[in-house]
Amino acid sequence: MDKLTQYRQIVQEILKEYGEAQPAYGNIEVETIFDTERDHYQIVHVGWEGQSWVHSCIIHIDIKGGKIWLEWY
Numbered sequence: 001m002d003k004l005t006q007y008r009q010i011v012q013e014i015l016k017e018y019g020e021a022q023p024a025y026g027n028i029e030v031e032t033i034f035d036t037e038r039d040h041y042q043i044v045h046v047g048w049e050g051q052s053w054v055h056s057c058i059i060h061i062d063i064k065g066g067k068i069w070l071e072w073y
Contacts, residue, residue: 039063
């Protein structure tokens with residue numbers, strides 16, 4: 001298995017675990033996004049907290065230049 005394939009697999013496994021955790025508040029969906037073509041990976045919270053719309057990136061990871069970049073956490 002080449003390094004890039006291995007990195008993709010590791011990132012996806014980690015995000016799948018994080019994606020199972022549900023927020024304790026509001027009517028929030030957890031979306032796990034894998035763009036394996038461009039190597040962008042995210043967990044996003046979408047939904048309602050009371051009367052407020054929630055749309056926030058919880059984790060954003062990119063693979064670029066042969067490295068894993070934790071863009072947002």
